[in-house]
Amino acid sequence: MKTNVREVQGVAILDLKGKITIGAGDVQLRETVNSIAEGGKKSILINMHDVTTIDSSGIGELVGCYTSVTNKGGKLKLLHLPPKINDVLTVTQLITVFDVYENEAEAVASFK
Amino acid sequence: MNASPEPSESGPIRMSLSSRFENIEMAQHLCGKLLDGRNVPDETRHWILMAVREALANAIKHGNDRKLDKRVQLEMDVTDGWLEIRIRDEGAGFDPERVDDPLAPENRLKTSGRGIFYMKTFMDDVRFTRAEGGGTELVLRKNLADRSEKEERKA
Numbered sequence: 015m016k017t018n019v020r021e022v023q024g025v026a027i028l029d030l031k032g033k034i035t036i037g038a039g040d041v042q043l044r045e046t047v048n049s050i051a052e053g054g055k056k057s058i059l060i061n062m063h064d065v066t067t068i069d070s071s072g073i074g075e076l077v078g079c080y081t082s083v084t085n086k087g088g089k090l091k092l093l094h095l096p097p098k099i100n101d102v103l104t105v106t107q108l109i110t111v112f113d114v115y116e117n118e119a120e121a122v123a124s125f126k
Numbered sequence: 127m128n129a130s131p132e133p134s135e136s137g138p139i140r141m142s143l144s145s146r147f148e149n150i151e152m153a154q155h156l157c158g159k160l161l162d163g164r165n166v167p168d169e170t171r172h173w174i175l176m177a178v179r180e181a182l183a184n185a186i187k188h189g190n191d192r193k194l195d196k197r198v199q200l201e202m203d204v205t206d207g208w209l210e211i212r213i214r215d216e217g218a219g220f221d222p223e224r225v226d227d228p229l230a231p232e233n234r235l236k237t238s239g240r241g242i243f244y245m246k247t248f249m250d251d252v253r254f255t256r257a258e259g260g261g262t263e264l265v266l267r268k269n270l271a272d273r274s275e276k277e278e279r280k281a
Binding site: 035036037038069070071073074075077078080081098102105106107108111 | 147148150172176179180183187228229234235236237238239240241243244247
């Protein structure tokens, strides 16, 4: 998995590309989000547009990141959820846990 | 790659895999080959391959504890329209009835425990048994004919 972190109006946007699967991206996701949070950012938006595959380990890490950021008083939201990943979050009733956006500007504005 | 695939055009496929996550994709690829030409809708195919991923990840991580001296035996075949996948690990075994329900409110934000749920969601039949000689044998089944007809009706 490739990651890129950029900042838009105080929101850290994490662009992910590739797979978030066991042994190939799951731990990397956690470490990247932890690094952003430890840098003092409380508003984190994960752009899932280019995520090709996710499995239960990747979903677990996503949930772990959400809990970790929330427990530190921050907010973690999702952007551009591919349909199959939306399905995977829906069947485990996690889709209601995350705030999901289709438009980056709207997502960034929602943190204010 | 440390695996021994024996694919044929019509199956069965039998493999002995080392306990490495890298082998999951090869097994998915061969399962995909087994489904080729069987009129399996892309959607169904995607979820079958995800179930294969979850099953092998379970066997490697929880069954064999990622120990490289322990192997995972995999068999895949299609008979009378049913895809059957058998996965056997060399672990200590577990009671599938004692796995927490990932939909229960107290478990929803746990970082693990969804793999078996996904398998049961995407396949028609999921059974765990104690394998002869130790370990756990998991059998995943999917009615390909029935699913294709349903998808066609939807279209």
